[in-house]
Each structure stands twice: as structure tokens, then as C-alpha cells.
Amino acid sequence: MQPHIIVVGLGSGDENQLTLGIWKKLQKVKQLYLRTDQHPMVQMLTRNGIAYQSFDSLYESNDQFEQVYEAIATQLLAKAKASIHDDAESEIVYAVPGHPMVAEMTVQLLKVRCPEEGIQLTVLGGESFLDQAFTRLGFDPIEGFQLLNGSDLSIYSLNPQLHTVIAQVYDTYTASDVKLTLMELYPDEHEIVVGHSLGVEGEEKIHRVPLYELDHLQDFGNLSLVWIPRSDEDRLRNRTFARLHEIVDILRSPEGCPWDREQTHQSLRKNLIEEAYEVLETFDEEDPDHMAEELGDLLLQVMLHAQIEADEDSFNVWDVIATLNEKLLRRHPHVFGEAVAGDSAEALVNWNQIKQEEKRKKGIDVEQLPLLSGVPRELPGLMKAYKLQKKASTVGFDWNRLEEVVEVVESEWLELKEAIISLSKAEQQEELGDLLFSVVNLARFLRIEPEEAMAEANRKFFKRFGYIEQQLRLKGKNLAEANVQEMEALWQEAKKC
Incomplete structure (x- = not known):
């Protein structure tokens, strides 16, 4: 005879909602095991003289819930096998709160392990806490609904356009973790609903509180949940990537913006570069809001280029994201x-x-690829020179000492001076390029990023020239009215500031 485990649901806690079939099964069973006796239905079992054993002691002897659930599954399998050898009824019943297939990890473990160990598994129904949530809280899941685990909640699962029920909010500590995660999307004052023992007469409590007060409540327990009603508020939708995708799609649509609709990869080339440099500028500011704004402008460029391809049925932004995710996973095996x-x-x-x-x-x-391949063609000149030199140095094509590099810079400077006197513009440009290239080499030997050095020089010039303009304005003059000597004197003042 094959050992047999029957799993039944004890419902949400209201005796009147327990199904007739489950009640008949509980009355006849000889071996009844409960995951926990901390459930309102246990009082009904006791009143009717139905004997049971619970696994509550395992919660005290294990540190993690996962360990508890594994231990329960292991003991149930052992008891099912032993029931045959003990000449007892081969069928044992395992009763869990709510519905066996809703937020019940032990049942999921049994579904995997029973077939492996030759044990028949039958899962019967039961009223889920969700049934009471729909009834008592008054929302229809057809509007869009998701059930999440409070002990493992992630910002990536949240969608404000879905009714969200968060179960397994057992205590204040879990409630605090849930609150902090929700605050990444929802405003602190956003109203949420906390339900305890929904549908259980005399025990049900429903609190409507602002999000920041979630963990101020003190009556959390095994039958607690949090509900965040669905919302189409712009302030929530605008914090989601899906809304960004939707907006860009609309902008490029026939009903959207004529300018956005006309853009191509080529027309947006300059925009992409400019937005990237505007982001770089914010790195030197102490203005997080400005940085966030400029990063958004750069992200818009990525979205527009992806949407252009989506309009041609080539690929879409989800393909871009999938490709990036796969690459990051593949290139970080450590x-x-x-x-x-x-x-x-x-x-x-x-x-x-x-x-x-x-x-x-x-x-x-790869053995036939040129060593210098892989350096982007469109990089700014100083940055590209730096990368080319760095690659060449990996095979020993480099100077040995800093002094040698300085000599090259001086030599290139002399050649440029000669070109200025006697050579054509094309030759002068060539010599100037050689000088700049040698200066980049000097920067590399000094372990200075030439682009950063140039950026700092530009910032310094901008500040000092701005000082000249400001001082002239204080004197009632403008730049056109000042002579070179006057501006040079103010420049020297600016250097001291």
C-alpha cells in the first residue's frame, strides 16, 4: 500500500467558511498534523475532540523559516512511510492555515519531494485569506492584482497600477522592512491598509494609516496583511520605467510630437554626446537634483534610439535591457x-x-584582430589618443622613462614652431597634432587623465574670464569697451582669487 499525505486548508479563521468536505475529512482522520496551532480554527478542533499534533516546536529549534519548512516536510514524509509499517491507516492529513496553494511553502516542498519518495500527495482546497481580503477590503482583483511576500519584498516587484497585497507581515520588524521598501516608490504619507484576522469575528482589525506609520502599529501576527490600493496617480506612475517607455512611445507615435517623430539616429548623434558631457559636468557640483535631471536627459537619448528601432520592428528597449542583463551576468562569473x-x-x-x-x-x-581595434572611432581626441597609447604600451611599444617623454614633447614643440614659419596649414595642423599626441603621452606617464586635465583647465579659464567680465560690469563697462591691458590686469587678479 502506498503512503498517502492529504493536505487540507483550515481557511482564514471563520468557522462558517470552512468547507463541508474539509470538515468531514477532519472528523474522520486518525493522524492529523498542523503546521501551527496558532490559528482560530484550532479552537473548533478542540471543542469537537479532534486530536492533532502541531509542528510549532520546530519554529523554536530553527533560526530560519526555510529550515522550519524543510524540517516539517521531512517529518511528514517520515510519518507517512511509518504509517504503513505501524499497521495504521496509510493516510495522514496535514492541515495548514488558509488555502494549501496560497503562500504555503511546506506544500510546495511536498509537491517536489513526495513523487521522489514514492508517496502519494493529494491537495484539497480551503478558503484563502485572499477571499476575505477581497470581501472585507472591497476590491476586485480583475482590476489588476499581485500578491507579495512581506518577508522578501523587493522594489522591483512593485507596480502602483495593481492592487498589491503583502502577506506574511508577522511582526513589527517585518512591517518596518516592508515600509522601507514601499517608500522607495510611494510617498511617506501615501495611505495604506493593514488588516488583521480578516473575517474572524471578534478578532478582525482594519487600519488605514499613512505609510510612514506602518510599523507604529503593534498588533501584527500570523493573520496580518498589508494592502496598497491600485492607483493611476501621475506621481506614482512617473516613478516607473514602464511609464517612461510609454511616454517615449507616445512621443514617436503619429499622435505624438512632430519633432520627436522626425528624429533619426544621425540627427540625434550630437544630442547623445552633449547629454553625456552635461552629466559629466554635474560630477563636480554638489547638486544631486541637477545630476538626477541630467542623467534623465541621457537616459532619454537611449530610449529614443531604442524606440526608433522599435518603430522599424528591429528591436525594442526590452531587448536592450535583456542584452545588457545577460552581458552583466556573463561577464561577472565571480x-x-x-x-x-x-x-x-x-x-x-x-x-x-x-x-x-x-x-x-x-x-x-581574435588572434588576427589589430591590437588597436576596439577603441571607439568617435571618442574625443585626447581620450582616444590616451587609449591608443595605453593599448600599444601593453606590448612594450612605449618609452621607459618620463624624461624621454618630456624630450619628445619639447621636440614636437620645436617642429611646430618651424612649421609655423615655413610650412603650409596642412603641415602645421599635422605638427600640432603630433604635439598634442605627445602631451597626451606625458599625461599618461604622469598618470593623469588628459580629458580631466583639459576639463579642469577649461573650468579655470571660464571662472577667470567670468571674473574679468564681472569686474568690468562693476566699473560700468562691458567687454567691448575694455582694452587688452585692462583685461590682462584683471586676469592676474583672478588668478589670485
């Missing part, structure tokens, strides 16, 4: 796999090895 990287240098080695393997899979012979 984080998401079994590889090990003790420091950033080892992580970079892993990254480069994986990049090489990706090229091989695309049919590219």
Missing part, C-alpha cells in the same frame, strides 16, 4: 557564478577573457 576574483585586477582579467570568448563565438579570429 559574482553570479563559481569563478573567484580577489580584487579589481582579477575581475578585469575575467572580464577581458570573457570578451575574447564572446568574439570567438561570433566567428571572429
